[in-house]
Amino acid sequence: MSQPAPHIVRRGSGRPLLLVHGLGVDHRFLLPLDDALEAAGGWERIYVDLPGFGGTPALEGEGGLPEFADWLDDVVADLVGEEPLAVLGTSIGGLLVRELVARRPEQVTGLALLAPVVDPDPDARDVPERTILEKDQALLAELDEEEAEPFLDLAVIQTRPVWEQFREHVLPGAQRVDEDALTRLQDGYALEGPLPEERFGTYDRPTLIVTGRQDDKVGFMDQLALAEHFPRLTLAMLDRAGHNVHLDQEQAVGAMVQNWAADAAREL
Template sequence: MTTASDARPVPHVVRRGAGVPLLLVHGNGVDHRILLELDEVLADGWERLYVDLPGFGRTPGLPGRGGLSDLLDWLDGWVEDVVGRAPFAVVGNSMGGLLAAHLAARRGAQCLGAALLAPVVQTRHDVRTLPTAEVTRDPELLAGLDPADADEYAAVAVDQGPESWARFRRAVLPGLRAGDPQAMRRLGAAYELPAPDAAGLTGPTLVVTGRQDTIVGFADQWAWADGLARGTFAALDRAGHNVHLDQPATVAALLTAWAERVRAR
């Protein structure tokens, strides 16, 4: 479904709660369900808007090139549609973290704060600073899974086990199966966006990374976060790219403290 006026895809959005708008932006290859795991943590005082980006979940892909900068422009336009000039905050994960940081910098003081979970900082894979993989494997668990599911899970799970698998199956797998392959190929061919201007994020900013994240790492994020005026940085041990699924209790505590700072502005 697209709008008649400008052919911008109309997104699938899950809205929960009431209060200040809180936008939740997922990463590449998944959909909004990866962030629904945080809903109870963020329930107090927020209207949570979980959006499927174009080409993911139930939102049609972008027309034309469909690159990363096009996604950012689409996201900014969607925010204008649903929030206008009202204050809001944003949570972004992986690629969604990069988009959220750019959005916060673009919107300035209108964005009350940003929480970035394993955010992309370097879009070029060949220049990312990545740690050595350290994985605790569960061969018995993996042997009992569908081979395709086992491959997806084993690629990101640091401490494999039944509880970790249950979170992955609930939050990640549905989005992996729901994406538009053509839209993702177009995105991959134009996956270019500079690191956002850290100085442009004026509200409380939380950056949470995994010490064992072999997809985006943590060192590039630490160097970038040094430029934040009101930044909190955490690199969590025994956590990979899905840091909020690997260390849910610690991430929940960090998000709770961040939300309190944002509401206190």
């Protein structure tokens, strides 16, 4: 069964760095990190749309998480072959890039995870209660109800600067989701076999994990428990940040991503 070619956006030049977004958005969600990655130097940033999101058509067949993992592995094979690469993933993209580490442990020279899914089963996650730290009531009163719904569900800082980031980098992808593909993915929202860490054991390359203290979607406790698998881990839990941690704390996350990318470049 043939599967869709990925829609990708390339920025810069150098060794490949693959960036993988999460559920319900597309590659534009991660573009706010591009200045930091460019400043690190030495990387061609490859932003990919997952199947059924953005510009990539949906998978044929079942279209669950195992099929997404196989598709992404094939994309890496087609784009970079056996060449070393670094990977960055957010939310479910954070699980998918860890799966790449399990499959390609010698090839992946750096791993960055932003608010990553640890266990696909929502009932197995340790998450805090929903908290909103700041609201701009005037802004909320003027928002279109349909556009505001995903913003209000995710944002813990509901102010104009955060909304403008959300409108630019989240809404365009959210409005292009293939709903059938999303349903099939949610119906098959589990990897086959053990989670990636149980297979690769220890990953001894530059690793970054950034979580939001107020992230009520995937939490922060499960991510802290990953530390034993990553001897070269930088781990940060940021206050005033929810699931869209790099939008809520753009400067802090950008600085950490830049440092991580520079460290990963030294591995080449």
